[in-house]
Amino acid sequence: MKHIVSIEDLDNKSIMGILKRAKELLPVAKGNKKSKTLDGKILATCFFEPSTRTRLSFESAMQRLGGSCIGFADPSATSHLKGETLSDAIRMVAGYSDAVVLRHPREGAAKLASEVSEVPIINGGDGAGQHPTQTLLDLFTIKDEIGKLEGLKVGMLGDLRYGRTVHSLSQALNRFNTKFFFISPKSLAMPEHVTDVLDSHWSTHENLKEVLGDLDVLYVTRIQKERFPDLEDYKKVAGAYKINAELLKNAKSKMKILHPLPRVDEISTDVDETKHAAYFRQAFNGVPVRMALLEKLIGAKK
Amino acid sequence: MSENLLKVQPIRNGTVIDHIRAGRGRKILDILGLSKSGTTISLLVNVQSKKQKRKDMIKVEDRELDENEIEKLALLSPNARVNIIRNYAVAEKKEVKIPSFISSIVHCPNENCISNNERGVSSNFKLIDEETHQIQCTYCGRKIEEDKLNFL
Ligand SMILES: [Zn+2]
Numbered sequence: 001m002k003h004i005v006s007i008e009d010l011d012n013k014s015i016m017g018i019l020k021r022a023k024e025l026l027p028v029a030k031g032n033k034k035s036k037t038l039d040g041k042i043l044a045t046c047f048f049e050p051s052t053r054t055r056l057s058f059e060s061a062m063q064r065l066g067g068s069c070i071g072f073a074d075p076s077a078t079s080h081l082k083g084e085t086l087s088d089a090i091r092m093v094a095g096y097s098d099a100v101v102l103r104h105p106r107e108g109a110a111k112l113a114s115e116v117s118e119v120p121i122i123n124g125g126d127g128a129g130q131h132p133t134q135t136l137l138d139l140f141t142i143k144d145e146i147g148k149l150e151g152l153k154v155g156m157l158g159d160l161r162y163g164r165t166v167h168s169l170s171q172a173l174n175r176f177n178t179k180f181f182f183i184s185p186k187s188l189a190m191p192e193h194v195t196d197v198l199d200s201h202w203s204t205h206e207n208l209k210e211v212l213g214d215l216d217v218l219y220v221t222r223i224q225k226e227r228f229p230d231l232e233d234y235k236k237v238a239g240a241y242k243i244n245a246e247l248l249k250n251a252k253s254k255m256k257i258l259h260p261l262p263r264v265d266e267i268s269t270d271v272d273e274t275k276h277a278a279y280f281r282q283a284f285n286g287v288p289v290r291m292a293l294l295e296k297l298i299g300a301k302k
Numbered sequence: 303m304s305e306n307l308l309k310v311q312p313i314r315n316g317t318v319i320d321h322i323r324a325g326r327g328r329k330i331l332d333i334l335g336l337s338k339s340g341t342t343i344s345l346l347v348n349v350q351s352k353k354q355k356r357k358d359m360i361k362v363e364d365r366e367l368d369e370n371e372i373e374k375l376a377l378l379s380p381n382a383r384v385n386i387i388r389n390y391a392v393a394e395k396k397e398v399k400i401p402s403f404i405s406s407i408v409h410c411p412n413e414n415c416i417s418n419n420e421r422g423v424s425s426n427f428k429l430i431d432e433e434t435h436q437i438q439c440t441y442c443g444r445k446i447e448e449d450k451l452n453f454l
Contacts, residue, residue, distance in 0.1 A: 085421050108416040108441025112423060127414050129442060193445070 002297060003114035003121045006130040007172050014296070015172070019140050021292035022285070028064050029288040037299050038067035044097035045071035046089070047124070048104045053261065054124050054133070057286035058101050058294075065291055065299075070096060087116045094119045098298045102126070120297045128164055134260060135168045137289040141282040142173075142217055145256040149173070153214050155181040158221035158241055158266060160190040165260045166221055167194045174198050181211045185237045188223065208241070212250050218243075218276075220259045222266050244268035248276055258282050316341070316387050317367045319360040323379040324348055327358030330378050333453045334371050341365050367396070374407050376400045377451060380435060402429050404437060409452040415442040 003009065010018070027033040043062040045055050050073060059069045071093075086109060093100055094117040102113050103124040110123035110130065125131040143149045154173060156166045160182055170180060171194065180202035182190045189204060205211055212218070223241060228234035243257065248271065256278040259267060263279070271277050322330060327345050330336075336343050339362075346359040366386050367375070375382055376398045386394035406424040410417050417425045417439065427437040427446075435448040 085423075086416070087420065087422070104416075106414055106416040106419050107412060107443070108439065111441045112416050112420065126416075127442075 001118075001120055003110075003117070004132050004293065004297070005110045005114055005121065005123045007132040007135045007168050009132070010136075012175055015136070015139065018136060018289065018292045018296060019143055021295065022140050022288040023144065025288045025291045029061070029284075029291060031064070035064065036066035037295050038062060038065035041067040041099075041298050042097045043067060043069050043071075043294065043298075044093045044100045045069055045073070045124075046093055046100055046102050047071070047073050048086075048102075048109075050074040051103050051125060053283065053286070054103060054131075055101075058122075058124065058133075058290050061287050061290035061294055064287070065294065067098075067294070071101075086112060090117050090121070099294065122293070122297070128162070130168060131164060132168065133286070133290055133293060134165050135172050136293065137282065137286045138165070138169050138219070138258060138260075139172055140289045141258055141278060141285050142256075144285070145278045145281070146216055146254070149176040151177045151179075152216045153179045153181065155183055155208070155211060155215040155218045156190070156221070157183045157208060157218060157243075159188045159223045159227065160184045160221070161188040162224075162227065163221040166190070166219060169219065170194055170198060181205060181215065183208050183211065183241075185223075185240070188227065188237075208243075208247075209250065212247070212255075213252065215251065215255050218251075218255060218257045220257060220263075220266055222264055238266070242266055242268065243271055245270040245274055248274060251276060311344075312390055313361055313363050313387055314390055316361065316363040316365055318385045318387060319362070319367075319375065320357070320383045320385065321351070321379075322358040322360065322382045324356035324358055326379045327360055330358075330360060330375060333374060333378065334367075336360070336362055336365075339365055370407070372396055372398060373401055373404065374453065377404065377407065377435065377437075377448065400429050400432075400435060403427070403440075404429065407453060408437070408446070410439045410442060410444055411446055411450070411452060412439065412442050412444040415439060415444065417441045 028035045045058055047055055055073060062069050090113040099120045101122045101124045102110050104126050107127040107129035109126040110121055114121040123130050123132055160166055182204045223238050225234050255276055257276045259279040261283050327347055342363040344361040348356045349359055351357040367384055372384055380400055382398045384396040384398055385392045404427040410425050417423050426440040428440050430436050430438045436445055438445045
């Protein structure tokens with residue numbers, strides 16, 4: 001039995017297998033084709049903090065493959081679990097299901113769950129820690145939009161210090177000879193613990209215009225107000241990292257913009273209509289990618 | 303020789319911790335809680351040694367360190383040696399080596415780590431660098447340097 005606590009739990013071959021299967025499953029994810037590969041299987045979605053996007057895409061993935069879901073969606077629903085340890089809650093839920101998706105506010109929760117669970121644990125995000133299915137859907141989107149993963153020039157923009165999605169995506173892309181451009185204000189630069197393990201080429205920039213023309217992919221993250229003690233500082237910084245259609249005239253015509261969503265105003269809505277906007281397809285891709293992962297973990301062995 | 307005898311009188315039963323990194327002896331006493339054990343403890347600081355320039359040394363009478371204590375010691379002074387003394391003779395030499403997994407000895411410095419927030423869960427670290435003795439929380443992934451360890 002395999003748990004997916006971090007993207008490191010999957011080797012390149014498994015990742016490529018999941019991305020390939022996700023592509024095949026696109027028509028099923030869209031409801032144009034039926035599938036019963038998870039017929040009779042039950043997925044438990046245990047969300048100790050709300051994350052509607054992650055939960056709904058898992059539930060959609062499971063049901064599109066003929067399986068069903070049980071679980072809870074937010075902490076208020078779990079008040080009956082108060083006083084019960086996470087380990088005990090997981091042991092119980094594992095007894096009622098074939099796999100468990102866990103979302104939890106504390107780092108390391110999924111790892112702990114994997115130590116006590118008799119069914120596969122899928123980490124749906126643990127605090128500032130890992131969120132491997134987000135990384136998988138990011139990889140899928142890049143491959144699907146650009147046609148390959150190998151040797152791309154990828155810019156990451158915004159809050160690179162606290163943004164966990166860009167941390168694990170960097171680590172995953174590092175396996176594919178990516179050239180990284182980290183674009184952020186100095187105070188929100190990519191932390192050393194991430195850059196230390198990158199063996200591919202990377203560079204840091206404060207100004208997007210310096211590198212925009214080189215990029216195949218631009219991954220945008222939100223700069224949060226809470227990171228700045230002074231509101232004026234925030235406004236200045238956030239303003240300097242906004243993307244709009246005018247700015248994108250300097251980009252390669254095939255350059256794609258990704259964003260983990262929800263966005264606030266870091267990407268102007270006039271970008272939505274450009275050929276660069278890939279973030280809505282990216283959000284949808286959560287479904288086929290999670291379908292492929294669920295099949296791999298609990299589907300009937302071929 | 304007579305000078306040495308004065309410094310380190312032989313003990314009948316107990317433990318002699320030798321080759322402690324100079325300056326770490328005091329901390330080892332505190333962290334292992336040896337002073338509270340009620341037995342006679344001698345601490346020698348900055349002893350001249352052939353191998354190292356200076357070393358600390360601890361003698362614990364009538365008490366043998368257990369494995370858990372030796373693991374803590376390994377984190378504090380990796381090159382220390384532990385001699386178990388029985389009837390004035392070295393009955394056992396224990397290897398002081400940082401284990402590859404360190405359980406229930408050190409706190410994770412990440413307050414939001416599940417290991418600090420769940421009843422019944424013990425901390426667990428993995429040794430990731432043999433030379434610098436850097437260890438990493440197996441739950442949240444936080445890495446800690448040897449000089450920033452916070453013992454349970
Ligand atoms: Zn930890």
